Amino acid sequence: MGATAGNPYLEGNFGPVAEELTTGELEVTGRLPEWLDGRYLRIGPNPLGAVNPETYHWFVGHGMAHGVRLRDGRAEWYRNRYVRSDAVAAALGEPARPGGVHAGFDFAANTNIVQHSGRTLALVEGGARPYELNETLDTVARCDFDGTLRGGYTAHPHMDPATGELHSISYFWAWGNRVRYDVIGTDGRVRRSTDITTHGRASIHDFALTENFVVILDLPVAFDTKRVASSVPPAMRPFAKATLAAVSRIALPPRVAAVLGGGADASGDSAGSTMGFPYSWDPSYPARVGLLPREGSNRDVQWYDVSPGYVFHVMNAYEEGDTIVCDVVRHPKMFATERRGPQEGVPTLDRWTIDRAAGKVIEDRLDSSGQEFPRIDERLTGRRHRYGYAVGVDPDSANCVIKHDLVAGDREVKRLGGAADLASEFVFVPSPHSVAEDDGVLMGFVYHADTDRSDLTLLDATSLETMASVHLPARVPQGFHGNWAPASV
Numbered sequence: 001m002g003a004t005a006g007n008p009y010l011e012g013n014f015g016p017v018a019e020e021l022t023t024g025e026l027e028v029t030g031r032l033p034e035w036l037d038g039r040y041l042r043i044g045p046n047p048l049g050a051v052n053p054e055t056y057h058w059f060v061g062h063g064m065a066h067g068v069r070l071r072d073g074r075a076e077w078y079r080n081r082y083v084r085s086d087a088v089a090a091a092l093g094e095p096a097r098p099g100g101v102h103a104g105f106d107f108a109a110n111t112n113i114v115q116h117s118g119r120t121l122a123l124v125e126g127g128a129r130p131y132e133l134n135e136t137l138d139t140v141a142r143c144d145f146d147g148t149l150r151g152g153y154t155a156h157p158h159m160d161p162a163t164g165e166l167h168s169i170s171y172f173w174a175w176g177n178r179v180r181y182d183v184i185g186t187d188g189r190v191r192r193s194t195d196i197t198t199h200g201r202a203s204i205h206d207f208a209l210t211e212n213f214v215v216i217l218d219l220p221v222a223f224d225t226k227r228v229a230s231s232v233p234p235a236m237r238p239f240a241k242a243t244l245a246a247v248s249r250i251a252l253p254p255r256v257a258a259v260l261g262g263g264a265d266a267s268g269d270s271a272g273s274t275m276g277f278p279y280s281w282d283p284s285y286p287a288r289v290g291l292l293p294r295e296g297s298n299r300d301v302q303w304y305d306v307s308p309g310y311v312f313h314v315m316n317a318y319e320e321g322d323t324i325v326c327d328v329v330r331h332p333k334m335f336a337t338e339r340r341g342p343q344e345g346v347p348t349l350d351r352w353t354i355d356r357a358a359g360k361v362i363e364d365r366l367d368s369s370g371q372e373f374p375r376i377d378e379r380l381t382g383r384r385h386r387y388g389y390a391v392g393v394d395p396d397s398a399n400c401v402i403k404h405d406l407v408a409g410d411r412e413v414k415r416l417g418g419a420a421d422l423a424s425e426f427v428f429v430p431s432p433h434s435v436a437e438d439d440g441v442l443m444g445f446v447y448h449a450d451t452d453r454s455d456l457t458l459l460d461a462t463s464l465e466t467m468a469s470v471h472l473p474a475r476v477p478q479g480f481h482g483n484w485a486p487a488s489v
């Protein structure tokens with residue numbers, strides 16, 4: 001795994017793997033449900049080539065996609081492939097993939113991988129465009145949704161189960177204090193796009209969708225002007241400082257933005273940047289959530305104060321009369337002292353009840369144990385959910401999946417290995433014709449330290465019993481998001 005001079009995000013199972021593998025007919029312990037016909041896809045950072053351990057931030061490593069094809073009760077193949085951003089393609093001696101770059105930003109797509117309108121998309125936020133992959137995870141092209149996307153995209157779109165449309169909030173520091181709400185239709189084209197004014201240049205990783213509202217998280221992790229200005233070459237610093245200080249609320253021309261950077265070096269290679277990550281905790285930034293009516297515009301947004309903290313991920317949100325219930329994993333701070341990854345206290349499962357009539361948010365702690373990567377049965381996105389699933393992140397729970405029963409106020413914990421083993425995000429896949437909310441399968445990667453390999457593990461979502469483990473030929477580094485991509489869509 002390589003020596004790393006003390007950066008935890010380059011060590012152990014956070015460290016990158018070097019080989020791209022293609023392995024057929026994988027060994028399975030237990031029994032794979034025969035109705036599962038599709039690919040389990042997962043993506044994460046996997047820096048190619050040397051990086052500086054002092055400045056390397058987990059969020060900026062080159063993207064690597066992993067996939068397991070399941071069909072007829074068999075695991076047909078495992079593949080892992082670098083996403084061919086321009087920097088990766090050049091390093092591998094390959095031609096650059098087609099498709100326009102937004103504002104010179106070609107970040108490694110490393111954060112989420114989704115299937116929508118016939119495309120498999122590797123996603124990253126902060127200003128870059130997605131990459132389209134093929135069935136076998138080879139990079140096809142940068143994607144601007146047939147020329148309909150204005151600028152970059154997000155890593156966390158949410159699909160409305162009623163319409164199949166993909167909703168998103170995208171941000172880019174050079175847009176000043178505005179973000180963009182997009183709706184992509186089932187034809188794979190943007191059908192609606194509107195700009196929303198935020199307090200400043202926030203990093204907005206996720207949002208929530210209800211039947212009538214878009215819930216926008218305007219929280220105190222913002223583009224760090226001083227840090228970015230100090231990272232540019234000395235001759236440019238006076239220009240950079242003056243420009244960045246002047247534009248905290250206005251947009252920059254794309255060419256200026258590209259010159260000033262923002263996670264990427266001059267070649268657009270984020271992983272090779274000497275700056276690290278350009279967003280940090282800003283104690284002067286007010287923490288608020290906004291409610292945008294789905295068909296509304298910026299002037300219709302209602303903002304509500306919340307206590308300072310940071311939310312990467314919303315479990316789900318739904319409406320109850322005049323209130324919006326929003327379950328989130330809340331971190332007490334983010335990127336205040338730790339510059340290499342998300343590690344600023346225990347992330348807890350909290351409930352925000354946004355009382356529209358009273359104009360305030362009631363905050364409750366549902367579970368004080370450390371957890372992340374919350375998921376639900378996504379047939380209920382924007383509708384009331386009873387169950388939620390997360391992965392433990394406390395020192396003694398990093399090998400655990402947690403099932404929350406939010407009606408009973410209870411939880412079950414499933415331990416998936418020994419003390420040194422690590423679970424990744426688990427996604428819920430409903431059984432065919434299932435009616436009960438937890439009638440389905442949970443699946444995700446588990447790293448086993450004793451063999452230095454990973455399994456794709458499937459759990460019965462009702463009982464949390466292990467159904468099957470697909471044994472992979474290598475380890476899958478700790479990464480970000482995974483999804484089930486059914487073959488029939």
Ligand SMILES: [Fe+2]
Pocket residue numbers: 111155156205312313480481
């Ligand atoms: Fe995320």
